[in-house]
Amino acid sequence: MKEDSLAYKVYLEVRKKILSNQLVGGVRLVESNWAKKINASRVAVREAFMRLAGENLVEFGEKGGCFVKRMTLQDVKDIRELRELLEVGALKILFTKKNKALIKELELICDDFNAMVSKEYYGGACEADIKFHEKIIEGTGNSRLIAMYNNSNIPLFHMKLGTMIRQMEDYQDTGKEHREIVNALKQDDWQKAYDTLVKHLDRGEHEALEMV
Structure with a gap:
């Protein structure tokens, strides 16, 4: 596999772990460990880390080393506001589409989440949680909204x-x-969906604020 492809593979894997809260703020990312895990060169890993730094997900220490960036109180509040704007808007679009296939996909993600929890595979549950919210956005079919959501690198607030x-x-x-x-x-039932999503986001913000 080409070096740039390996760098992208490392980038995707680390990004997924950060956004699903499997790698928490302050954790050091060791180049050699990720090179071994992905079977990539340290050059490819370093390139991936640089990309993640450009997206404000990691930062380099003054004495060297790469670390997952910690969220501030303002980060949590900003992300909470952005999530409501994007996800409530996306949910509203879904109500106009009445896509039964999409509803089935969301149900399967819910089943997957519950199965992961019952097996105590919490990393998988976190990834299923991310997937649920991404599917709501993807279900709109709005390419600009999808790109905005992905580029915002929105993390989980749960499972702290x-x-x-x-x-x-x-x-x-x-x-x-x-x-x-x-x-x-x-x-x-739009009102029920709206109320539940807002409650879900409020709870996540509250949990995150306690851990900052």
């Missing part, structure tokens, strides 16, 4: 570090809220 009991409550609430959004879409 804390007690296992609190984490499990968060997983359960997330699964329940996702399912309620899909059922509201299925039943053509």
Whole structure:
């Protein structure tokens, strides 16, 4: 595989882990470890890290090293506002489309999320959570909206570090809220879908603010 292709592969993998909160703020990204994991050269890994730095997802320390960038209080508030603008708008478009195939896809993602949680594969659950929100955006078919969402590098707010009991409550609430959004879409109940999504985002913001 060409060097630029390997660099892109590393970029996608690290980006996914950051946005799904499997790599949290402050964690050091070791070039040699990622080179071994992806079977890429350290040059390709470094190129991927540079791209991630350009997207404000990682930063380089004064004494060297690459670290996942920590979110500030303002970051959390800004992301929360952006998510509501984009995701509520996307959900509104979905209600005009009444796409049964899309609803089925969302249901399958909900099933996947719950299965991952039941198996205690929390990294997979985080990725399913990201996929759920991305599918809502993709379902609009609006290329500009999709590009805006992807380029914004919107991270999860859920599944932060804390007690296992609190984490499990968060997983359960997330699964329940996702399912309620899909059922509201299925039943053509806009108010229920809107209220649930906003509650979902509010809860995520609250959890994130406690961890900043």
